[in-house]
Each structure stands twice: as structure tokens, then as C-alpha cells.
Amino acid sequence: MYKSKPAYIVLALVIFGLLVISCGRKTSDNEILIGEYSSLTGTTATFGQSTHRGILMAVDEINKAGGVLGKKIKLLTEDDQSKPEEAAMAVTKLISRDGVKAIIGEVSSSRSLAAAPICQANRIPMVSNASTNPEVTRKGDYIFRVCYIDPFQGEVMAKFVFNSLKLRRVAILEDVKNDYSIGLAQYFEENFKKLGGEVVATQAYSEGDTDFKAQLTALKGSDPEAIIVPGYYTEAALIVKQARDLNMNMPFIGGDGWDSAKLTEIGGAAMNNTYFSTAYSADDPNPVVQNFVTKYHKLYSDSPDAFAVLGYDAARLLFDAINRAGSVEGDKIRDALKATRDFPGVSGMITIDADRNARKPIVIIEIGDGKMKYKETIQPD
Amino acid sequence: MNELLQQVINGISLGSIYALIALGYTMIYGILRFINFAHGDVFMVGAFVGYYFAPIISKFFGGSPFANGLLVMAAAMIICAVLGVTIEKFAYKPLRSRPKLTVLITAIGMSLFLEFGGQLVFGPDPKLFPALMPSSAIVNTENLVISTNSLIVIITAFVLMILLRTIVYRTKIGAAMRAVSYNHYAASLMGININTVISFVFALGSSLAGAAAVLYSSVYPSINPLMGIFPGLKAFIAAVLGGIGNLYGAAIGGLIIGLVETFVTGYISSTYRDAISFSILILILLIKPSGIMGKFEAEKV
Amino acid sequence: MNRHRSKLVLLASLVAAGGLSFLQPYISPYYFQIIIYIGINIILASSLNLINGFAGQFSLGHAGFMAIGAYTASVITTAMNLQPGTTLAIPMFLLALLCGGLIASIFGLLVGIPSLRLKGDYLAITTLGFGEIIRVIIQNLDFLGAARGFTGIAKLADFFWVYAFVAVLIFLIYNLIHSTYGKGFMAVRDDEIASEAVGINVTHYKVVAFVTGAFFAGIAGGLYAHFVTYINPSQFGFLRSFEIVVMVVVGGMGSIGGVIVAAILLTILPEALRAIAQYRMVIYSLLLIIIMLARPQGLFGGGISIKRFLKQNPEQT
Numbered sequence: 001m002y003k004s005k006p007a008y009i010v011l012a013l014v015i016f017g018l019l020v021i022s023c024g025r026k027t028s029d030n031e032i033l034i035g036e037y038s039s040l041t042g043t044t045a046t047f048g049q050s051t052h053r054g055i056l057m058a059v060d061e062i063n064k065a066g067g068v069l070g071k072k073i074k075l076l077t078e079d080d081q082s083k084p085e086e087a088a089m090a091v092t093k094l095i096s097r098d099g100v101k102a103i104i105g106e107v108s109s110s111r112s113l114a115a116a117p118i119c120q121a122n123r124i125p126m127v128s129n130a131s132t133n134p135e136v137t138r139k140g141d142y143i144f145r146v147c148y149i150d151p152f153q154g155e156v157m158a159k160f161v162f163n164s165l166k167l168r169r170v171a172i173l174e175d176v177k178n179d180y181s182i183g184l185a186q187y188f189e190e191n192f193k194k195l196g197g198e199v200v201a202t203q204a205y206s207e208g209d210t211d212f213k214a215q216l217t218a219l220k221g222s223d224p225e226a227i228i229v230p231g232y233y234t235e236a237a238l239i240v241k242q243a244r245d246l247n248m249n250m251p252f253i254g255g256d257g258w259d260s261a262k263l264t265e266i267g268g269a270a271m272n273n274t275y276f277s278t279a280y281s282a283d284d285p286n287p288v289v290q291n292f293v294t295k296y297h298k299l300y301s302d303s304p305d306a307f308a309v310l311g312y313d314a315a316r317l318l319f320d321a322i323n324r325a326g327s328v329e330g331d332k333i334r335d336a337l338k339a340t341r342d343f344p345g346v347s348g349m350i351t352i353d354a355d356r357n358a359r360k361p362i363v364i365i366e367i368g369d370g371k372m373k374y375k376e377t378i379q380p381d
Numbered sequence: 382m383n384e385l386l387q388q389v390i391n392g393i394s395l396g397s398i399y400a401l402i403a404l405g406y407t408m409i410y411g412i413l414r415f416i417n418f419a420h421g422d423v424f425m426v427g428a429f430v431g432y433y434f435a436p437i438i439s440k441f442f443g444g445s446p447f448a449n450g451l452l453v454m455a456a457a458m459i460i461c462a463v464l465g466v467t468i469e470k471f472a473y474k475p476l477r478s479r480p481k482l483t484v485l486i487t488a489i490g491m492s493l494f495l496e497f498g499g500q501l502v503f504g505p506d507p508k509l510f511p512a513l514m515p516s517s518a519i520v521n522t523e524n525l526v527i528s529t530n531s532l533i534v535i536i537t538a539f540v541l542m543i544l545l546r547t548i549v550y551r552t553k554i555g556a557a558m559r560a561v562s563y564n565h566y567a568a569s570l571m572g573i574n575i576n577t578v579i580s581f582v583f584a585l586g587s588s589l590a591g592a593a594a595v596l597y598s599s600v601y602p603s604i605n606p607l608m609g610i611f612p613g614l615k616a617f618i619a620a621v622l623g624g625i626g627n628l629y630g631a632a633i634g635g636l637i638i639g640l641v642e643t644f645v646t647g648y649i650s651s652t653y654r655d656a657i658s659f660s661i662l663i664l665i666l667l668i669k670p671s672g673i674m675g676k677f678e679a680e681k682v
Numbered sequence: 683m684n685r686h687r688s689k690l691v692l693l694a695s696l697v698a699a700g701g702l703s704f705l706q707p708y709i710s711p712y713y714f715q716i717i718i719y720i721g722i723n724i725i726l727a728s729s730l731n732l733i734n735g736f737a738g739q740f741s742l743g744h745a746g747f748m749a750i751g752a753y754t755a756s757v758i759t760t761a762m763n764l765q766p767g768t769t770l771a772i773p774m775f776l777l778a779l780l781c782g783g784l785i786a787s788i789f790g791l792l793v794g795i796p797s798l799r800l801k802g803d804y805l806a807i808t809t810l811g812f813g814e815i816i817r818v819i820i821q822n823l824d825f826l827g828a829a830r831g832f833t834g835i836a837k838l839a840d841f842f843w844v845y846a847f848v849a850v851l852i853f854l855i856y857n858l859i860h861s862t863y864g865k866g867f868m869a870v871r872d873d874e875i876a877s878e879a880v881g882i883n884v885t886h887y888k889v890v891a892f893v894t895g896a897f898f899a900g901i902a903g904g905l906y907a908h909f910v911t912y913i914n915p916s917q918f919g920f921l922r923s924f925e926i927v928v929m930v931v932v933g934g935m936g937s938i939g940g941v942i943v944a945a946i947l948l949t950i951l952p953e954a955l956r957a958i959a960q961y962r963m964v965i966y967s968l969l970l971i972i973i974m975l976a977r978p979q980g981l982f983g984g985g986i987s988i989k990r991f992l993k994q995n996p997e998q999t
Contacts, residue, residue: 041963045505085910096711113833114912176652179830204651210601213391214646221384234507266509266603479978486931487974493967621807656818659811670800
């Protein structure tokens with residue numbers, strides 16, 4: 001009989017598993033359930049956890065201020081291990097088992113694209129915090145976002161390089177493993193060429209790489225006036241650092257993926273003479289921004305990155321919409337989200353346009369003397 | 382021409398890092414004949430040991446940057462050695478007589494455990510690795526730059542290789558290692574304590590990972606819990622390419638992978654870099670299935 | 683079970699899959715999704731079992747075959763603009779899946795050929811390399827969406843499709859290994875030289891194992907794509923291949939039932955651990971190590987078959 005032991009173990013584990021899965025969460029009547037799916041573990045855990053912190057702060061604030069529609073917000077967070085199929089699973093669970101009224105997520109467009117059809121089919125509004133691929137909100141009229149879309153940011157970056165920096169010959173170093181990076185690179189190139197500029201060379205790296213000297217040396221040969229790195233700060237700091245080691249002193253330009261205190265922490269003095277476009281500047285005297293930055297510091301003893309800001313804004317925009325809808329029904333929240341005009345977010349005055357994308361000004365940050373400084377604001381047309 | 386020279390330098394400095402990690406891989410493989418997938422993650426732990434110990438060491442010892450750097454490296458080597466031996470004792474030893482695929486699964490499990498555990502304990506965000514040695518350039522012209530960092534890595538890799546060779550060929554434990562590698566059973570009949578030898582090899586291999594991690598992080602000063610995956614994989618490819626179990630092979634394999642990656646990126650296509658370096662690996666294995674240096678059985682650890 | 687009876691069982695399973703699929707509206711979508719993932723994982727693990735468990739070829743590139751199947755089938759169904767519920771949907775979806783499987787099996791042939799020369803870890807790293815090459819190539823193909831992924835795939839896969847293929851695959855493997863022809867696989871696994879000596883065509887068996895395994899991995903990829911409705915190259919990296927190998931080894935290499943149980947168990951486990959949020963993958967990896975230490979031969983490997991287990995424990999049935 002000894003031999004059948006493992007089988008018992010299996011059976012016990014399966015039964016245990018089913019029991020755990022089937023014990024749903026109890027909710028009371030004076031709570032509104034909001035779901036969040038996020039990459040708390042896996043390759044982009046650092047972005048997912050930042051987002052989660054921002055959302056937690058927003059939930060905490062609103063509950064201290066009395067909640068929404070007289071009820072407390074209860075946030076349910078599911079991890080998706082940075083995988084699209086897990087995101088689909090997490091969202092299905094949040095909607096069908098927990099009965100959330102709205103969903104917040106995700107950083108990555110790939111996860112949002114897997115989850116959006118499920119939200120759409122169930123008529124549950126989803127507000128994506130940082131998925132920049134235009135395709136995401138095309139999945140249906142229940143899908144919204146608070147970040148820029150790639151075409152808009154790409155255009156702004158191109159205009160900034162061409163008009164403000166007055167540079168004509170640039171090179172691009174993109175992350176081929178990353179949809180955000182190739183999207184931004186593509187729209188930058190289109191717009192920059194339209195303006196009359198020239199992209200003299202394009203090189204690629206993959207998320208997780210640490211050595212970029214080969215790409216940089218090759219780019220150096222084509223003698224660009226600036227190099228565009230539309231990736232995340234996790235790699236950008238090392239890229240610029242290695243470029244400076246190779247005596248490449250031209251400006252480097254990035255997008256909102258660069259926005260983190262880690263950029264200057266890791267890059268140090270090498271980051272001088274770089275620029276990036278993002279949603280807000282920590283120097284902005286606007287009380288919404290200052291309140292957020294100080295509170296974030298107090299709570300996490302860390303500076304917020306762009307993901308924390310967007311998580312915070314996504315949650316607050318959603319709560320505002322539920323308030324205006326006066327109801328937690330999916331179609332009412334959707335209509336209220338659609339009607340959002342000039343919502344004062346940390347990342348600027350947000351207006352939701354006809355395509356359910358956020359229209360808001362974009363800020364250019366310049367790094368000099370190891371510090372991030374506000375350079376200029378570009379309004380959407 | 383200058384660009385070509387610069388790319389050669391880039392390739393050698395990248396390759397010597399792969400070689401450094403590959404040395405540890407190949408040591409462990411040589412004796413146990415299984416792929417220790419957790420090696421890259423032991424490497425990651427080594428980097429975090431350096432991250433946490435460097436400020437303490439410079440505070441309490443306050444010696445020259447070079448002495449501090451050596452102390453940090455020693456700390457990383459010791460902790461990684463302990464970790465490696467512990468992993469072997471708990472996860473691999475009970476399965477020693479089992480098919481290799483079984484041990485491979487516990488190695489994958491251990492690798493995931495260290496990665497997810499690392500994200501939990503250290504946090505998933507990238508951290509700045511403290512500058513242990515001031516980096517400067519030896520050659521610094523407009524178009525050609527050689528930094529001290531790459532030189533240190535190359536020298537260390539070379540010194541470690543000679544040291545390992547001495548251990549394997551000039552010491553008693555080295556002779557025991559070769560005997561165990563040749564035949565576990567026969568070695569035990571000769572009075573060699575197999576467990577001691579294997580523990581020793583794990584300590585040695587893992588401490589190499591620790592040393593490599595400190596050097597690696599000094600060159601690429603952004604560390605995170607998943608940083609071991611790709612260097613680990615590349616080092617493993619380097620070890621296979623060179624003829625797994627062979628110390629020179631690991632060094633040569635590392636250099637080849639480093640140079641190939643650099644040249645593919647610089648002159649063919651950076652988007653296809655990984656695909657092309659894998660294709661070259663497959664081609665070489667098809668021409669010479671035991672790897673470049675594989676035929677010298679006597680050279681095996 | 684003789685041939686005739688096993689055919690009846692296959693027929694019964696297919697009917698059951700069809701019948702059960704009508705229950706879909708009554709099951710919570712969350713459970714339903716888990717059930718579908720389980721089915722896809724059973725196909726993946728069982729098809730790899732054919733290569734690893736029965737033919738003894740150490741392959742770490744299964745995710746690559748899955749990717750080929752997923753992209754091929756998706757390109758076909760989106761090009762034809764197939765929508766679920768239309769008359770064309772059923773035959774054309776089947777055709778798309780089979781095309782995916784076919785192209786994957788052509789690549790299986792390509793990978794199978796080096797396996798004639800390489801052994802053990804060298805073969806493992808070669809197959810891992812093949813898997814990565816496939817991923818990098820897809821990542822560079824703009825018409826497949828590159829890193830943006832392939833979106834807008836119709837949700838054509840349902841309970842019936844997934845479990846019909848599970849039934850067909852299990853039927854095939856069961857009959858294969860119980861046939862005289864199929865015994866050749868295990869002979870190759872157990873002792874290649876001896877097999878060759880008694881006149882078994884080792885080359886033939888290795889290649890057949892790779893081609894068949896890749897075919898079903900391609901089918902699984904197609905089903906996966908048409909259930910999740912979105913695919914991108916990163917989903918098919920070497921970590922995915924590892925996951926499938928884990929299922930095979932935990933189940934017990936060469937054990938049909940064991941691999942099925944492992945696929946079920948390892949799909950449910952992360953879901954069951956959801957409550958502990960960030961700790962769950964740490965616990966998952968620890969459990970994996972513990973399972974292997976407690977049952978090195980796999981849950982049902984080493985002479986323990988499900989059939990015997992059920993006979994010993996009639997009360998469990």
C-alpha cells in the first residue's frame with residue numbers, strides 16, 4: 001500500500017486547491033469592489049509594484065475622505081506574473097468570482113490587450129494606467145487609459161528634438177522585446193522625417209541586456225547629433241553611462257519610461273545633457289503634484305516614478321467617474337468616464353477623448369548637474 | 382578601422398565576463414554532469430551580497446578602494462560558496478542516483494525560488510551597485526576607449542583560470558575531483574569521499590559565481606533579482622560551446638560568444654543578435670558535437 | 683484495454699467533450715478558464731512526453747513549436763475573418779489548427795535532425811537555441827506584430843475543441859506505446875546502441891517523436907491563441923519550455939496518466955496560491971523542489987500507474 005501514497009498526496013493537493021479556489025471573498029453592502037491586475041512578480045515587477053503603490057495611495061486617500069457614493073472602496077489586487085495569459089486569468093477571476101465593478105491595469109500593453117476583451121465582454125470598465133499601444137482602447141467602449149498613446153508622445157518627442165533642440169540627424173536605439181519601445185520609436189521616426197529630419201541609424205537591444213557597447217559603437221560610426229532611446233529607465237541609465245565611457249557626448253532623449261529617480265541614481269553624472277518627455281515634473285508648484293510627491297515620500301521613503309503617478313491617476317480618475325455616475329453599474333461608469341473633462345491629475349489636466357484615450361499636456365524634463373529640471377510643456381492640439 | 386578595433390575590445394571585455402561565469406558552470410558540470418540552472422541565480426545573490434556589504438566594509442575597514450574591493454569580493458565568494466553547498470546538499474544530493482532530468486527540475490525550481498525570493502527580499506527595482514574601484518580609461522582617444530574595468534575583468538578571468546587549473550592538476554583534492562569526474566563509483570572504491578569532493582566543487586564553482594558577480598556589477602552597476610538569467614544562459618552556452626567540463630573551453634567559449642554577439646550587433650543586425658549567436662552554437666555543435674575543446678577527455682575536471 | 687475498446691473510449695470521450703461543452707454557460711468563467719488552460723497544458727505536456735519520456739530525447743524547445751502553431755493558426759483565421767458561430771468556423775478552424783500543427787512539425791523535423799548527432803545536455807541546449815531562434819524571428823516580423831503582439835484573434839477555441847484534441851492525443855499515444863511499432867521508442871530511450879544492434883531504426887524513431895510532438899505542440903499553440911485572443915513572442919520564451927518539461931518530469935516521464943495529473947496539478951497550484959499574493963511563486967517553486975525530492979521518479983513514474991492505483995483503491999473511484 002506504500003506505493004499508493006503519492007496518489008493520495010496528489011488527490012489531497014487537488015482537493016485542497018479546489019477548496020482554496022472556491023472560497024470566495026465576502027463583501028459587505030457598504031463597499032465598492034475595484035479590481036487591480038498588476039505585475040507584482042516577474043520581469044516587470046518593478047513597474048507593477050510602483051503602480052500598485054500609487055493605486056493604494058489613491059484608495060487610502062479616498063477612503064479617508066469618506067469614500068465614493070458614501071461607500072468605502074475595497075481594492076482587490078491580483079498578480080499576473082508579467083504574463084498576458086495570467087492577466088486574462090486574473091481579470092476573469094476578479095470579474096466573475098469577486099464581482100468587481102471596475103478594473104485598473106496594466107502597465108504593459110500586451111497584458112492589457114489580453115485582458116481588455118474580457119472586460120469588454122462583461123461590460124466592466126477598465127482603466128489602463130500605462131498601456132500606450134493605440135490598439136488597447138480599440139478593444140471596445142469600456143476600455144480607457146490615462147497615459148499617452150505612442151503616436152502622441154512620438155510626435156511630441158520628434159517636435160522637441162527638431163524645433164527646440166534644433167537637431168536634424170539622430171539615431172535610434174530601441175528595445176525590440178518591448179512593445180512600448182518599438183511603438184514609440186516607430187512614431188518618432190515617422191514624425192521626425194515628416195518634419196524634415198533624418199534618422200541616420202537604428203540599433204536594437206533586448207529588455208534585460210546590460211552591455212550596449214557594441215550597439216553604441218556602431219551608432220557612433222554614423223555620427224548622429226542625438227540618440228533616441230525610447231525604453232525604460234532600467235536599461236536607459238546603463239546605456240547612457242556606457243555611451244559616455246565611449247566618448248559619446250551627444251544628447252540622449254527618452255520617453256516617460258525614463259521617469260524614475262533610479263535614472264539619475266544609476267546613471268549619475270553621465271545623465272547630464274539628456275532629455276525625456278513625461279507627464280509631470282516634481283518641481284511643479286501645482287498642489288495636486290506637491291501633495292502627491294510629499295505623501296509618497298512619507299509613505300514609501302522613495303521618489304515616485306511615472307508608474308506610481310499613472311497608477312494614482314488611473315485610480316482617482318475612476319473614483320471621480322463613479323462619483324459622477326452616481327452608480328456602480330458598468331454602463332453608467334463608462335459614460336461618466338467618457339465625459340471626463342479637465343480632471344486635475346498629477347500627470348496634468350486629463351480629458352478623455354472620443355477614442356477613450358487621455359489628452360493631456362506633456363512635459364519635457366532636462367537633466368543637468370545630476371538633477372531633473374523642468375524644461376517645457378507641450379499642449380495637445 | 383578604429384570602430385573595428387573598438388568592437389574587438391567590446392567583444393573581448395563582454396566575452397571575458399561570460400568566460401568568468403562559464404568557469405563556475407563548467408566546474409560543476411564536469412563533476413556532476415548536470416546543468417545547474419541555479420548557477421545564474423547564485424551569481425545574482427553574489428551581486429546583492431556585494432551591494433549590501435560594500436558600504437559596511439568601507440565603513441569599518443576604510444582601506445584603499447582596491448583592498449575594499451577585494452574584501453567585498455571575498456564576502457560575495459564566501460556567501461555564494463555557502464549557498465552553493467547548501468543548495469547541493471538539500472536539492473541535488475538526494476537525487477544524485479536519479480536521471481539527470483530529475484535534478485534538472487529541482488535546479489529549475491531552485492532557480493525560480495531564488496528569483497522570486499529575490500524579488501520579495503531585495504525588491505524588484507534595479508539598484509545601483511556601489512563603485513568599488515574608480516574606473517578610468519587606459520587608452521582614451523576620440524574613437525578608441527579601453528577602460529581599466531575591462532582590463533581588470535580580463536586579468537581576473539585569466540588569473541582564476543590558472544588558479545583553477547592549479548587546483549585541479551596540482552593538488553590532492555584536484556586529483557580526487559578528476560577521479561570523481563571520471564567515475565564516481567571507482568573513485569569511491571579508491572577511498573575518495575565523494576560527498577566531500579562534490580561539496581568542494583560546489584563551493585568552488587559558486588564562489589566563482591560570487592567573484593564574477595562583483596566584477597560584473599562593477600562594470601554594469603545596475604543590479605536586480607532577475608539579472609542572473611541571461612548571463613547564466615549565455616555562460617552556459619559558452620561552456621557548451623567550449624566543450625563542457627573543460628576549463629580552457631569555458632574561457633574560449635566565453636570569448637567567442639562575446640565577440641560573436643558584438644560583431645553581429647555591430648555589423649550584421651542587432652535585432653537578430655540572439656538568434657545568430659544561437660545559430661552559430663548549433664552549427665558548431667553539429668560539426669563537433671562535444672564542443673570546441675571537447676575531445677581532450679583528460680582535460681576534463 | 684485492447685485496440686477496439688480504446689477506440690470506443692476515444693469516441694466516448696469525443697462525445698463527452700461535445701456534450702460537456704453545452705454546460706459552459708453554467709460554469710463560472712473563472713473555473714472554465716482554468717479548465718481550458720489545463721486542457722492546453724495536457725496537450726503540451728503529453729506531446730513533450732512523447733519526445734522526452736518515450737523517445738528519451740532531452741528537448742527544451744517545446745515553446746518554439748507552440749509559437750509556430752499559434753501564429754500560423756492565427757494568421758489563417760484572421761485572414762479569413764472567421765467569427766465564432768458561423769458555418770465556416772468549425773471546418774476552417776480545424777484546418778487552421780492542422781496547418782499550425784503541420785508547420786510546427788516541419789520545424790520539428792528540422793530540430794529532430796540534429797538530435798541524431800547530439801545527446802543529452804548538448805541536445806538540450808540545441809533545442810533551447812531553436813526555441814529562442816524562433817522567438818527572435820517572430821519578434822522581428824512586422825506582419826506578425828513583432829513585439830507588439832498579434833491581436834484581434836477570434837475566440838474560436840472552446841471546451842469541445844481543447845478536449846477533443848486531448849482525447850485524440852491520448853488515444854494516439856496510448857495506442858502507439860502499446861503497439862509493437864511503439865515499443866521501438868522505449869527501446870531507443872533505454873539503450874540506443876542495443877536498439878541499433880537488434881535492427882531498430884533509431885534515426886526513424888527519434889525523428890518521428892520530434893515530428894509528432896511538435897505537431898501537437900503546434901495544435902496546443904493554436905488553441906491557446908484562439909482562447910487568449912492575444913499572443914506575443916515573449917509568451918513563448920524558454921521559461922515556457924521549462925514549465926512544460928516540469929510537468930512531464932513531475933508527472934513521471936513516460937507515464938501517460940502521471941503527466942496528465944501533473945498538468946492538472948501544476949495549473950491549479952498557482953491559482954490555489956493566489957490568496958498569498960506575492961509569496962505564491964516562492965511557495966510554488968519550493969513545492970516543486972519538495973515534490974521532486976519526495977517523488978524523484980515523478981508522481982506516477984517508476985511502476986505506479988493510475989490503473990493500479992485505482993484498482994488498489996476502489997473506494998476512490
